[in-house]
Structures are given as structure tokens and as C-alpha cells.
Amino acid sequence: MIELSLVFVFGILAGVFAGVLPGVGGVVIMTLAFPFLMQIDPASIIIFYVTMASVDQYFNGITAIVFGVPGASMNIPTQIEGHTLFRKGRGSEAIMNSAVGSFLASLFAVGIVLLLLPVMWTVYGIWTSVAQAALLGMACLVLVGLARNRVLVNALFFLFGGVLGQVGYSHERGNSFMTFDMDILYSGLPTMSVLVSLFVIPVLLNSYKKLPGSFDFPGVDFKGYKNTVLGIKRFWSTLFRSSVLGSFGGLMPGMSFGFSSILAYISEKAIRQKKKVYRQGDMHSLIACESANNAGVFTQLVPLLFLGIPITASEALIYTILESRGLPVDIEWFKSTFDQVLLFFVASSVIGLFLSARYVNFLQLFNGLAIQKIYLMIVVILFIALWQTGASQYAGFDHLVIALALVPLGLLVHKLDTTPLLFGFLLSEPLLDNLKRILVIYF
Amino acid sequence: MNIVKIIFFILMLTATSFAEKIDVVKHTSPGGLVDRMNEVIAKSLGDNFGQFIQVKNCVQAVKVIEKHKGKVLTAWPTEREAKGNPCNLENKFLLSTFSNSPYHITYLESNSEASDIDFLTNGSEVIVGVWDSNFWAPPQTAFLQSINPNIKVVRYKGKPFRTALASGEIDYKVVSFPGQDPVIAIMDGKHLNTDHKFSNMGYSMMFVGNFDYDIARVYSIVEWQDRTDSTHQPWMPDLSKDEQINRVEDMLSAITEMDN
Numbered sequence: 296m297i298e299l300s301l302v303f304v305f306g307i308l309a310g311v312f313a314g315v316l317p318g319v320g321g322v323v324i325m326t327l328a329f330p331f332l333m334q335i336d337p338a339s340i341i342i343f344y345v346t347m348a349s350v351d352q353y354f355n356g357i358t359a360i361v362f363g364v365p366g367a368s369m370n371i372p373t374q375i376e377g378h379t380l381f382r383k384g385r386g387s388e389a390i391m392n393s394a395v396g397s398f399l400a401s402l403f404a405v406g407i408v409l410l411l412l413p414v415m416w417t418v419y420g421i422w423t424s425v426a427q428a429a430l431l432g433m434a435c436l437v438l439v440g441l442a443r444n445r446v447l448v449n450a451l452f453f454l455f456g457g458v459l460g461q462v463g464y465s466h467e468r469g470n471s472f473m474t475f476d477m478d479i480l481y482s483g484l485p486t487m488s489v490l491v492s493l494f495v496i497p498v499l500l501n502s503y504k505k506l507p508g509s510f511d512f513p514g515v516d517f518k519g520y521k522n523t524v525l526g527i528k529r530f531w532s533t534l535f536r537s538s539v540l541g542s543f544g545g546l547m548p549g550m551s552f553g554f555s556s557i558l559a560y561i562s563e564k565a566i567r568q569k570k571k572v573y574r575q576g577d578m579h580s581l582i583a584c585e586s587a588n589n590a591g592v593f594t595q596l597v598p599l600l601f602l603g604i605p606i607t608a609s610e611a612l613i614y615t616i617l618e619s620r621g622l623p624v625d626i627e628w629f630k631s632t633f634d635q636v637l638l639f640f641v642a643s644s645v646i647g648l649f650l651s652a653r654y655v656n657f658l659q660l661f662n663g664l665a666i667q668k669i670y671l672m673i674v675v676i677l678f679i680a681l682w683q684t685g686a687s688q689y690a691g692f693d694h695l696v697i698a699l700a701l702v703p704l705g706l707l708v709h710k711l712d713t714t715p716l717l718f719g720f721l722l723s724e725p726l727l728d729n730l731k732r733i734l735v736i737y738f
Numbered sequence: 739m740n741i742v743k744i745i746f747f748i749l750m751l752t753a754t755s756f757a758e759k760i761d762v763v764k765h766t767s768p769g770g771l772v773d774r775m776n777e778v779i780a781k782s783l784g785d786n787f788g789q790f791i792q793v794k795n796c797v798q799a800v801k802v803i804e805k806h807k808g809k810v811l812t813a814w815p816t817e818r819e820a821k822g823n824p825c826n827l828e829n830k831f832l833l834s835t836f837s838n839s840p841y842h843i844t845y846l847e848s849n850s851e852a853s854d855i856d857f858l859t860n861g862s863e864v865i866v867g868v869w870d871s872n873f874w875a876p877p878q879t880a881f882l883q884s885i886n887p888n889i890k891v892v893r894y895k896g897k898p899f900r901t902a903l904a905s906g907e908i909d910y911k912v913v914s915f916p917g918q919d920p921v922i923a924i925m926d927g928k929h930l931n932t933d934h935k936f937s938n939m940g941y942s943m944m945f946v947g948n949f950d951y952d953i954a955r956v957y958s959i960v961e962w963q964d965r966t967d968s969t970h971q972p973w974m975p976d977l978s979k980d981e982q983i984n985r986v987e988d989m990l991s992a993i994t995e996m997d998n
Contacts, residue, residue, distance in 0.1 A: 326768060329768070416848070416904055419901045419904035419905055420904065420905060420906050421905075422901060422904075422905050423905045423906070423907045424898070424905075424907060425907075427898070464795070464797070464824055465872075466870075466871050466872060466873070467870045467871065467872055467893070467895070468872055469822070469823075469872030469873060470872075471824060478795070478797040478798050478801065479794075481794075481795045481796075481797040481798075481824065482794045482795040547901075598900075598901075605769075611767070611768075611769040611770070612768050612769045614769060616769075693794065728870075728895060728898075729898075731893070732892050732893070732894070735890055735891070735892045735893075736865060736890065736892055736907060
């Protein structure tokens with residue numbers, strides 16, 4: 296029990312660290328913690344991961360809302376809606392609603408898992424290439440239609456993003472694309488480098504002339520939670536839709552909760568646009584992506600815990616640690632750890648919720664600083680983070696160089712909405728992949 | 739006498755502390771098969787193990803192996819030695835063949851139709867999933883269609899491959915390590931269409947480095963005996979290095995010719 300408690304505390308600290316520093320995601324933390332994880336009890340490894348991933352989501356959201364920096368690709372919608380709300384002086388509301396929404400979605404995910412466990416293999420029966428392609432295709436179409444630029448510009452951005460996503464040596468194609476014989480390009484363009492240079496920098500450049508949000512966060516306290524919980528009922532339908540999407544995203548290999556949170560966001564935005572009530576800085580759309588994220592954090596454990604299928608890189612690492620230590624990785628063992636995992640997940644969600652409120656109070660230190668200085672500081676921190684997160688993946692300098700090389704392009708298009716470019720980079724390959732499979736299977 | 743003993747002891751200590759350490763290059767994603775094999779190699783070095791040199795891709799690994807001032811070793815997927823692959827190593831760095839596992843054809847336990855071998859060999863609509871590799875998928879496809887021309891071969895990347903059987907859109911899956919799925923046939927040259935040139939085909943690795951190191955030391959340690967990838971066995975351990983390399987080159991040429 297002492298070991299479990301210590302692991303829980305380390306998991307919380309790791310989650311805070313991952314959430315506050317952009318780019319430091321689950322894989323980076325798990326890689327850094329590898330020697331430590333090799334020493335601890337197998338159930339503790341799972342608990343460390345679930346605690347870290349859960350707490351990370353709360354802090355990631357705040358970084359995207361307040362500083363306009365998405366910690367990972369799944370936080371791009373949070374940045375788009377949340378940071379706009381922050382600059383409109385509605386930062387507190389954005390933080391509280393997304394935190395409470397996330398917490399409720401986490402509980403929803405626990406319920407979904409308990410409900411679906413007996414029929415999990417049947418659930419996978421619907422996850423065919425057609426279903427995957429339909430969801431991805433819908434997401435891509437809606438994205439191209441909804442971004443702020445003209446549709447043609449969005450489509451071109453999406454295609455260009457897709458081209459950037461193909462850079463590197465492909466074992467599938469057996470050839471190199473746009474590597475120019477430079478070994479740093481053989482692994483492809485790192486997502487974080489593309490995210491920083493082609494999304495964050497253009498957004499910051501666009502934002503700095505506008506009024507900065509206040510770094511006072513009235514109502515972000517324990518009392519504020521009560522008011523938010525009471526007021527969140529007007530978002531029930533949004534919460535339900537996004538929790539369902541996020542939960543299923545976590546369960547499905549190849550989809551991941553990152554994509555499902557983007558899908559939840561796009562769906563919500565489309566609904567709001569249809570009702571002609573959408574304006575950038577939309578609370579419903581923010582809650583949609585944040586709650587989908589948190590629901591998926593828990594459900595993504597199910598394929599690993601019950602079917603022995605690791606669906607994320609972090610889970611593959613956990614699986615390997617267990618295997619390499621000769622520890623049981625059969626379904627019976629995983630089932631025996633489930634109660635503990637459930638308990639620690641709920642506990643970490645509660646702690647994440649309250650700790651993030653305390654963290655927000657520290658942000659008052661930024662009050663009085665000129666927005667240019669704050670943004671400059673963010674850019675410097677981002678590049679240091681790029682170097683450091685890259686270093687943990689053994690390519691720190693490479694990540695930095697690629698990001699710097701992409702900055703001119705980011706500056707060139709900074710007046711446009713670059714989200715279609717970014718989503719083209721992330722989604723076009725899985726979409727094409729599914730379409731190719733459908734062609735072989737059905738034609 | 740005591741002085742002699744002390745001097746001897748100091749000399750021993752000095753020799754140990756100055757013994758050149760051997761590094762192991764890690765060049766694949768953590769947790770994968772090659773990564774696990776590199777862990778085993780590091781264990782086999784005992785006190786002589788220096789550190790893991792982690793690189794992002796095999797192109798960078800080639801540079802480390804060619805230019806590293808100290809001694810390095812690593813496990814190396816064989817297909818990287820195929821013509822045109824950007825990660826080709828010169829033969830002088832190929833120390834020996836390492837491990838090989840025949841490809842296994844697996845199915846989902848609840849799929850009663852697929853549990854009958856006759857369905858694989860004579861079924862009119864059979865769909866088989868393979869790992870999306872430009873090198874391995876074409877010979878796998880050629881072999882599968884030689885046993886049943888009605889077989890459609892679908893390529894999958896890593897994550898969707900894991901639940902492809904459960905989704906019901908494929909009947910069989912070709913993998914080197916079958917895990918918990920039942921196996922209907924093994925591509926070991928003894929079962930299906932034994933005359934076909936790819937009937938005996940598996941996922942294999944070479945053992946590479948910049949100095950001579952006996953692979954038998956890896957096979958002798960307890961971590962190798964206890965490996966979970968148990969279908970991966972020592973590959974051509976009785977042949978000389980030249981014979982091993984010739985066999986590998988023949989295999990790679992046969993597959994490359996087919997691809998072209």
C-alpha cells in the first residue's frame with residue numbers, strides 16, 4: 296500500500312509536469328520513467344500511467360486556454376475556443392466548465408466501461424475499415440468546410456498538410472519522400488515541431504495585438520466548483536455526445552481519444568453553426584473536446600487491461616515492461632487489477648480537478664506583464680520544450696531544427712486559419728490507409 | 739606475499755575499470771520486438787555493457803555503427819540489407835544471423851469457418867490481413883495466393899492490425915508471433931504448398947556491430963531462454979559467417995526480384 300501511495304503521488308507530479316509543459320506527453324513521461332517503472336510492482340505501473348494521464352488532461356487544458364499553447368494535437372480545439380474565451384475575459388468560466396465537464400466525462404467513461412466489458416469483442420466487430428473511413432472522412436470534410444478561410448484555401452491547406460505528413464522514409468511504400476538525403480527527415484516531421492511552427496506561432500502573432508485576457512481568475516476555487524456543477528446542466532447534450540465519442544475513441548485502436556476529441560469538437564461546432572450560434576470562443580465546443588479527451592483517457596486502458604492489446608505507444612511500453620520482467624500479461628491478471636485501477640483513476644480525476652484550480656491561482660504572477668513579453672516567453676519556452684521533449688526521444692536538436700525551418704512558412708500564412716493544414720498532417724494518412732483497405736476488401 | 743596479493747588485486751581492479759565497455763544501439767520504437775532483442779543483447783554483455791545509444795531511425799543507427807569510436811552491437815531487421823533500403827550496412831558490420839520466426843497464419847477463436855484449413859485453401863472469399871511492409875507484404879501475398887487464388891490480401895498498419903480479426907473484416911492474419919490467437923498454419927516450408935519459394939518465410943534479424951562478438955553468448959543467457967517472443971529461434975547458428983551472409987543475400991534477392 297505504501298508503494299501504491301508513493302506511485303500515486305509520483306503519477307500526480309508527472310501529470311502536472313506533462314500538463315504544464317507543452318509537448319511533454321505520456322510517451323515522454325513513460326520513457327523518462329522507464330528505469331523507475333522497471334523496478335516497481337506491475338499493478339503500480341498501470342496506476343502510475345492512469346494517474347499521470349488523468350492529471351495531465353486537466354493541466355494541458357489550462358495551458359491551452361491561458362497561454363494559447365496546445366500541449367498536444369488533441370488540445371488544438373481547446374486552444375482555438377479556450378484561448379479566445381480567455382482573451383475575451385472569460386478565462387475563469389472556460390477553465391471551470393472544461394474541468395467540471397472533463398470530470399463528469401471521466402465518470403461517464405467508467406460507467407461505459409463497466410457496461411460494455413461483457414461484450415467488448417462485439418464492440419470491436421463494428422470497428423471495420425468502413426466505419427473508420429466514414430468517421431475520418433466526415434471529420435476531414437467538416438474541417439475543410441468549417442475553418443475560417445475560404446473552402447478552397449482550407450482544401451489546399453489540408454492537402455498540403457497531408458503532403459507534410461508523408462515526409463520521411465516509409466516502410467510501407469519502401470521509399471523516401473522529400474528527405475533530401477538528410478537523416479533527420481527520415482523519421483518524418485515531428486508533430487510537435489509542426490504544431491509549434493505552423494499553428495502556435497501564427498496564432499500568437501494574430502493574437503498579440505488584441506486585448507490580452509486577465510490573469511485574474513475569479514471563481515476558480517473550491518466554491519466555484521459548486522456553481523459550475525449547478526450551471527453545467529445547460530451543456531448536458533454536449534457533454535453526453537462528447538463523452539460517448541471520447542469513450543469510444545479510447546476503446547478503438549487506430550482512432551485514439553486524440554482523434555475522437557477532435558471529432559467531438561468538429562461535431563459540436565457543426566451543430567452550433569447549423570443553429571447559427573457559433574462564434575469562435577464557443578463554450579459548448581470547448582467542453583466537447585475537453586470532455587472527450589478525459590473520457591478517452593480511461594477507456595483507452597480497456598483494450599490493454601482486458602484484451603491484452605496495447606493501443607497507444609505508452610501502453611505498448613507498459614506491455615513490454617511487464618513482458619520483459621516475465622510478469623503475467625494475461626487477461627486474468629489484468630482483470631484482477633481492475634478495481635484498483637478504477638479507484639485510482641477516480642481519485643486522480645478528483646485531485647486533478649482541484650489541483651488545477653490551485654495552479655490557476657499561481658498564474659496571477661503574470662498580471663501586469665505586457666502581452667508581447669508573455670508571448671515571447673511562451674515561444675522561448677516552447678522551443679526549449681521542443682528541444683527537451685525531442686531529447687527524450689533521442690532527437691532533441693532535430694526537433695528544434697525542423698521547427699525553426701518551418702517557422703518562415705508559419706509566418707507566411709499567419710493571417711490565415713492553419714487548422715486544416717494541421718489536421719491534414721494528422722488525419723490524411725489514416726484516412727487514405729482505410730480507403731486503400733476498403734478498395735481491396737470490397738472491390 | 740601479502741604485498742604480491744595486494745598488487746595483483748589492484749591490477750585486477752585497474753584492468754576491470756579500464757576494460758572497454760560495449761554499447762548497444764537502439765534504433766526502433768521502445769517495446770517492439772527489435773527493442774526487446776536489444777535488451778537481451780545488453781544483458782548478455784554483463785559487466786562489459788556500457789550504455790544504450792538511442793537514435794531516432796535506422797539511418798542514424800547506420801552512422802553510429804560506422805563511425806562510433808567505441809564498440810557497438812545491435813539487432814538488425816534483415817530487410818534493411820535489401821537493395822535500395824537507405825539503412826544498408828556494409829557486410830563487414832554483419833557479424834552473423836541472429837533470430838528468425840516463421841510467419842504464422844492465425845484466426846479468431848470464435849470464427850468457426852476460419853478454423854477449418856479447407857476454408858483457407860479452398861474458400862471462395864477469403865480475406866487475409868498482413869503487416870503493411872513494402873518488403874514482406876508482396877512475397878506473403880504471392881505465397882497466400884499460390885495456395886488459394888481467391889485470397890484477398892489486405893495490408894494493415896500496426897494499431898488497426900491488432901483488432902482486424904475481431905472486427906470480422908478479415909478471416910486470417912499473418913504474424914511472426916501469434917500471441918493468444920489460434921494458429922491454422924505455419925509458413926515453415928513443411929505445411930502449405932511446400933514447393934513455393936516463399937513457403938518457408940519468417941521475420942528475421944541479423945546481429946551487427948563494429949567488432950567481433952560471438953552470438954552464442956546471447957543464446958546462452960537466461961534472458962534469452964525466458965524471452966516471450968518464443969517463436970523467434972537462433973537463425974542458422976551452425977553455418978559459417980560467409981554461408982549465413984550468402985543465404986541472407988539469396989533470400990533478399992528472391993524477394994527483391996519479386997517486388998520488381
